[in-house]
Amino acid sequence: MMKAIILPIFLLLCLLGIVRADTEIINFSLPLPPPPPSSTPILSITPDLLELTPSQPTIVNLTDSSPNQSFILNFQGVEKDYQKWTIRISWPGSSPTKIKIIPPDESFQFSIIGSSLSPRMYHPLLSDDIAHEPTDQFHTPISIILEPLILGVIPRTALPTIYTIILALVIAGWNIPRILRLIEDIINKFKDQSQAHIKQS
Numbered sequence: 001m002m003k004a005i006i007l008p009i010f011l012l013l014c015l016l017g018i019v020r021a022d023t024e025i026i027n028f029s030l031p032l033p034p035p036p037p038s039s040t041p042i043l044s045i046t047p048d049l050l051e052l053t054p055s056q057p058t059i060v061n062l063t064d065s066s067p068n069q070s071f072i073l074n075f076q077g078v079e080k081d082y083q084k085w086t087i088r089i090s091w092p093g094s095s096p097t098k099i100k101i102i103p104p105d106e107s108f109q110f111s112i113i114g115s116s117l118s119p120r121m122y123h124p125l126l127s128d129d130i131a132h133e134p135t136d137q138f139h140t141p142i143s144i145i146l147e148p149l150i151l152g153v154i155p156r157t158a159l160p161t162i163y164t165i166i167l168a169l170v171i172a173g174w175n176i177p178r179i180l181r182l183i184e185d186i187i188n189k190f191k192d193q194s195q196a197h198i199k200q201s
Contacts, residue, residue: 024089024099026110027149030079035105049109052087054078055157057145062097062114064138073108073146082148086155095140114140 052058052071060069087104089112091097096117104110116138147156154162 022091022093022097024101025086026101026103027084027086028104030083030085032104032106032108035107052144052146055145055147057143059141059143062112062138062140062142064116067114068111070109070111071144073104073110075108078148084149084152085146086149087144087146088155089142089144091140091142095138097138097140097142099142112142112144114138114142116140 049070049072050058050060051074053074053076058071062069087101087110089099089101091099098115098117100113100115102111102113145157150156150159
């Protein structure tokens, strides 16, 4: 009986742990719009395009020496089945980073630009004595995932978690009457014992 209560609480705590990571989300609809006339082509930012496929997380590292990364979307033919899509970018909360997203256009390309939110402080005396190349000010691993939105709002990878929570709540709901009866029996036994003790005294 207690498992029915503990399981939903455990799942909620797991979800809270996931939410604690920093996340940027951009939702879009197909077909994608043409790029604005004044926008800078993504290929001019970086020539290294990474392919992003549905529900397959991609890990990249943003640093001072490589703060930008461009991607090309490969829907693998499922763009006909879903009109609403989302791109979710996550990184550890221990790496304070500002992420700017250049949305995808009809070329299926988009770009991200990162910058540190915690600038490094140099000591004027020590910095003169250190004779080595400065390291990157920030190094942030980011996870990027492309996925369709079920019913236009639910990311596809969230469905197993949602199903698990619903199942746990249903199981807990079935056990609630038993738990209430158990509590009622304990209270009644306690009352009977109290009354018997009063009569004996």
